[in-house]
Amino acid sequence: MSVQVKKAKEKSTSLKRKRFMADAVFFALITCIPIAQFCIFYVGVNFNSILMSFQSYDRVTDTYLWAWGVNYSKFFHELVSDAIWKTSFWNSTVALLFALLITKSLALLFAFYVYKKKFLSRTFRVILFIPSIISSIVTASVFAQFVDGALPKIFSAITGHPVTGLLANENTHFGTILFYNLWVAFGPSLIMYSSAMNGINPSVAEAAQIDGCTPFREFVSIVFPLIWPTYVVYFIATLSIYFSDSINLYAFHGSWADPSLYTFGYYLFRNAEVNKGTMDVYPYLSAIGICFTVVLAPIVLGIRKLMLKFGPSAD
DSSP, X not given: OHHHHHHHHHHHHHHHHHHHHHHHHHHHHHHHHHHHHHIIIIXXXXXXXXXXXXXXXXXXXXXXXXXXXXXXXXXXXXXXXXXXXXXXXXXXXHHHHIIIIIIHHHHXXXXXXXXXXXXXXXXXXXXXXXXXXXXXXXXXXXXXXXXXXXXXXXXXXXHSSOOOOTTXXXXXXXXXXXXXXXXXXXXXXXXXXXXXXXXXXXXXXXXXXXXXXXXXXXXXXXXXXXXXXXXXXXXXXXXXXXXXXXXXXXXXXXXXXXXGGOOHHHHHHHHHHHTTTOSTTHHHHHHHHHHHHHHHHHHHHHHHHHHHHHSOOOO
């Protein structure tokens, strides 16, 4: 009897080992590809960027040579002497504040409107999300045709005088680009905020209504604190692209936007795009990217910590 029990235990142990090995192989197979992609396209690329920032490209020998701090010295010098950096700083800062203060606020209000299932709320949700599922080039082309083609004709017919398009007019060009970014970014924010609001227990809203809570008070004291973690994620995500946001300038102008419209992100992208046939600009751009990361990373992490610590509590 004991022999049979021993054999049964050994068989059971063997089956467990086989199942464990099968699970381990399956896990390894489904994780090896994403891990390899992470190692190559994130760790490898960023490590290579750090090395490249201390190098220079020699066209004669087609090799990279150590240049140590030359790229950083060049960047700091141009940061003070080249007016394009001042323009980029101003435009990037305005675009960031516009996104954080206006785009996010409007998305929150419309999400609350959708959450309360008000008139045409579902229709608004679909219409505002449409630009996010269409190619940015197509969306930008349609938008440009409307503001520079249809609108001037309409106002010219009304006023009887020729009217310049919003993108053609240098006084309204940048503001029109900001409005376009609001329009295309509105949909995803609206979807995420409204989805977070839909996760709130209905009994909380019902109890608030019984207590005579107004919609404004419900939003400020109940809904917003409960979706605060979601809001923090989107806030930090927007803040983290301060140095890389090109505000869709490439969709409108390709690589040849007017310098008065430059942002940090567009400046870096344009230089990489225009000089993609050569390798000599990449070390300099790598040095700029490293400097931007060193400046922005602690700011983003610090603001995130403060927002989570001192933000509204769901309790």
